[in-house]
Amino acid sequence: MSAGVISHQTAPMARDDQVYDAVRRRVVLFPLPFQGHISPMLHLAELLHARGLAVTVLHTDFNAPDPARHPEFAFVPIRETLPDGAASPETDILAQLLALNGACEAPFRDALASLLLGQRPPDPDVACVVVDGQWYTALGAASGLGLPVLTLRTESAATFRSMLAFPRLRDAGYLPIKDERLDELVAELEPLRARDLIRIDGSDEDALRGFIARIADAMRVSASGVVLNTFDAIEGLELAKIQDELSCPAFAVGPLHRMCRAPAEHSLHEPDRGCLAWLDAHPPRSVLYVSLGSVASVGPGVFEEMAWGLASSGVPFLWVVRPGSVHGTEGTPRMPDGVDEEVRSRGKVVTWAPQREVLAHKAIGAFWSHCGWNSTLESICEGVPVLAQPCFADQTVNARYLTHQWGVGLELGDVIERATVAETVRMLMTRREGDRVREKARQLKLQADQCVATSLAIDNLAQYMLSI
Structure with missing residues (x-):
């Protein structure tokens, strides 16, 4: 597999003889059930569908997307059972993410396996799976079923690069963050200061670092590629440094909401127009x-x-x-x-x-x-x-x-x-x-x-x- 950032300006034009086979290929997507994650995943789905791929969206019952907004996609619930309190807005976000990963691993694997078993010609076969970058358990589960799996990073390239750097930041003494170093520039992550590193106030710092380590480890072991909702003009340097750390290709495909011809509002709230x-x-x-x-x-x-x-x-x-x-x-x-x-x-x-x-x-x-x-x-x-x-x-x-x-x-x-x-x-x-x-x-x-x-x-x- 060749590695390299697939950028906007430097990407090679697809050859005329490379056509999309809409009859035989499908992509399966699994968004994290929060609006800031559902929206870019469904924008990506729209763009892939426009290029000939059939789309199936596996999703949680918690904060489920509305299938009526996308009749061109197949929506399949995984039917998870969350621990008590995990869906409450008062629950610490890190605790929610850990609970979601734990509760959804088996239902996601079962739903994906059922989808694969249920395929019959002329249904499109599954080319690959795309999971949200926070689903470290789903990444491993999809890979374990023998499918190529990519992660969609819904944060900036700078944030993702800082996550990959967490072990080095710990060794350099930036983590856990100390009061006396809050305003110190982080050498390999400028312009970030120590106070700008990922944090969740009120959450256990060891648990947060463990969560980030699981994400990075799962991606390094199981991912066939990483998709980032950003573009070279603002994060070209960060994208290049990410690729230096990865053995799989990184695709900068943003801004996703602007790439869609007429993107729908994927809102979990009813807007006051x-x-x-x-x-x-x-x-x-x-x-x-x-x-x-x-x-x-x-x-x-x-x-x-x-x-x-x-x-x-x-x-x-x-x-x-x-x-x-x-x-x-x-x-x-x-x-x-x-x-x-x-x-x-x-x-x-x-x-x-x-x-x-x-x-x-x-x-x-x-x-x-x-x-x-x-x-x-x-x-x-x-x-x-x-x-x-x-x-x-x-x-x-x-x-x-x-x-x-x-x-x-x-x-x-x-x-x-x-x-x-x-x-x-x-x-x-x-x-x-x-x-x-x-x-x-x-x-x-x-x-x-x-x-x-x-x-x-x-x-x-x-x-x-x-x-x-």
Whole structure:
């Protein structure tokens, strides 16, 4: 097997005699059951289907995707049984990931084996399996059935590279992270500091390192390739260094949501589309969009400081406040007393928004984000600068790249305090510093547009799937 990053600009054009055999080949996909993972997997499915591959999606009952949105795919539930509390939004995310891997290994293997046994001509045979990169048990299970299996990494190349480096970081004394080294640059991972390495506050650090080690080990032993939702223009160096560490090819196929001709919103929440009409009434680049994503949450004190900071900033805002976004609250959190009047006069609060349409709207001037990778890519592709408030896991890596590598964002800092919030919002939305990062965001958008226009990466991935 030849190794090498299959990039957008350097990939060879498929030969005319290399045609896709839609009658005989199928790809089986297994997404992790969280919105930030389901969306890129189904975008990948759309792109592969458009290139002649039949698609079967194995999925958990927990946070199951809606088959009605994709009648062209076959959807097969694995019928897992999760431990008590594993599906609760209050459960620590690391504990959830470990529980999901443990509970889904056997049902996934059984469902995949049944699929293989049930194949009868003229049904397409299975060319390969693609599992989410967090499914280390499914990776081993698919390989054990004799199938080529690839992993889809739904985080940035920089984050994945830092995961591969964890054993060396431990040996170099960066892990566990020590207070006295928090602001020290990590030599092999610049611009990351020790404080930017993957962490989940409140989780056991040994358990987190063990989880990352299982992911890396399973991929090195069982994977026939790794698929990354990123592109060379922003992460070319990171992609090259990843390939140096792997014995299988790496495919940079992003930004996946832009590669699809008409990508559907794969949302686990119902968006409030009325916010688009509200945005229509505002001047260009005047509104701050605020969303911490589909999983991240904050404490009541941080929520109150965010609310008062927005209220005193003088800037119009559209704020996504979903159920579960504040620790210890049931249902949708209420605005702190006294903030409601400001919300009515200058802001709009919704439980969920059609984010890609919001970011593409002319009224949006910036995005206050948790810096999840999907949100990061969506902001880059629309040329929207970011106000960074990472919450956990890979978000700290993305925030550092947004602010210090690409220069398209500003940091809020580790302590969320209303006066700092108001000042930073005004800086980004109305002052020269905001103009500077907005221009860099515009330039990065042009690079993303060029990537989408010239990419051959998905074609090369599909050809590779048919060859292994």
